[in-house]
Amino acid sequence: DIQMTQSPSTLSASVGDRVTITCRASQSINIWMAWYQQRPGKAPELLIYKASTLESGVPSRFSGSGSGTEFTLTISSLQPEDFATYYCQQYSSYGAWTFGQGTKVEIK
Amino acid sequence: VRLVQSGPEVKKPGASVKVSCEASSYTFNSYGISWVRQAPGQGLEWMGWISTYNGDTRSEETFQGRITMTTDTATNTAYMELRSLQSDDTAVYYCARASNDLSYKDCFDVWGQGTLVTVSS
Numbered sequence: 001d002i003q004m005t006q007s008p009s010t011l012s013a014s015v016g017d018r019v020t021i022t023c024r025a026s027q028s029i030n031i032w033m034a035w036y037q038q039r040p041g042k043a044p045e046l047l048i049y050k051a052s053t054l055e056s057g058v059p060s061r062f063s064g065s066g067s068g069t070e071f072t073l074t075i076s077s078l079q080p081e082d083f084a085t086y087y088c089q090q091y092s093s094y095g096a097w098t099f100g101q102g103t104k105v106e107i108k
Numbered sequence: 109v110r111l112v113q114s115g116p117e118v119k120k121p122g123a124s125v126k127v128s129c130e131a132s133s134y135t136f137n138s139y140g141i142s143w144v145r146q147a148p149g150q151g152l153e154w155m156g157w158i159s160t161y162n163g164d165t166r167s168e169e170t171f172q173g174r175i176t177m178t179t180d181t182a183t184n185t186a187y188m189e190l191r192s193l194q195s196d197d198t199a200v201y202y203c204a205r206a207s208n209d210l211s212y213k214d215c216f217d218v219w220g221q222g223t224l225v226t227v228s229s
Contacts (some may be wrong), residue, residue, distance in 0.1 A: 033214035036152075043202055043219040044144075044152065055217070062141035086151055094210045097142065099152040 002026050002090050006100030012108040013078050021103045024090035024102045028068045032092035035064055035073045038102075039084045047086075048073065075105075083107055109133045111141075111203050111220035118226045119193050126189040127223045129203030136184040137161050140208040142216055143177065143188045145199040156200075158186060161208045191225045200224050 003026040013019050023033065031051040036044040046055045048064035051071060061076045075082055089098040114128040131143060143155040156167035158177040165177050176189040186203055200222040207214030 036216075038152075044204075044216075045219070046215060046217050049215050049217075074228050087125065089152075089215060091213050091215045094213075095157060095158075096168070097146075097154040097206075097215075098190050102151045 001096060002093055002098055003030060004088055004090055004100040006088055006097050006103050008103060009101065009104060010104045012106045014108045015080060016072045017076055017078045019078055019087055021076045021106060023073070023100050025069045025071075025090055029090045029092035031067050032090060033064070033066065033071045034086045034091060036089065037084050038087065044087060058108045078105070109205075109218050111205065111218055113201075113203060113220040113223045116224040116226070117215065119229065121194055121227060121229055124189055124191040125193060125194050125225050127203075127225070128186055128202050128222050129186040129188070130168070131184045131186070131205075137181050138208060139175075140206045141179070141186040142204045142206045144202045144204055144216075146202070147199040157206060159208045164210075166210070176211070193225075195227050198225065198227045
């Protein structure tokens with residue numbers, strides 16, 4: 001199974017900050033990486049797929065990069081509604097999806 | 109496009125639970141359904157996937173033998189049954205839309221609202 005390691009587990013930041021979350025795969029997944037945002041008490045929402053493609057309706061302050069085993073999610077200017085938990089997910093393995101453990105973005 | 113799940117459940121250890129996921133505003137048998145769960149305060153755990161086209165299934169090893177996924181194309185509904193429940197199965201269970209074809213790599217673009225399953229004696 002492909003393991004996903006996300007860092008940091010918690011991130012404290014202020015409105016307007018640039019924040020970066022990293023996800024590392026245990027083996028190459030090419031560009032088959034997705035990022036999700038989950039607000040408290042809500043279902044996850046897709047932000048980015050194929051490592052860097054923004055899902056329709058997602059603000060342009062979100063961006064993704066990487067390929068192979070190293071990936072990043074960047075929020076260029078943190079907004080109040082961005083305080084949430086973010087998960088990476090690999091979908092390279094046929095019929096075996098795995099998530100990172102999550103990164104909680106908190107208000108500093 | 110929506111996935112609407114059934115309501116919360118309370119079950120005793122050893123029992124089974126069946127969660128439903130009704131799709132609307134898209135062609136149901138054009139997309140597969142995955143099931144993901146989230147224990148209280150924990151991360152997301154993929155459980156299994158079903159093709160709504162041909163009923164093919166895949167499941168995470170830890171759930172094999174305990175999970176059954178089915179679909180009803182007449183009502184555009186997917187079901188996930190989990191048997192032999194224990195307290196550590198207490199979680200929110202989500203359905204999510206995925207590809208119907210495993211040769212096509214796909215993530216989950218639409219999610220249900222979640223169903224809380226509580227296992228307690």
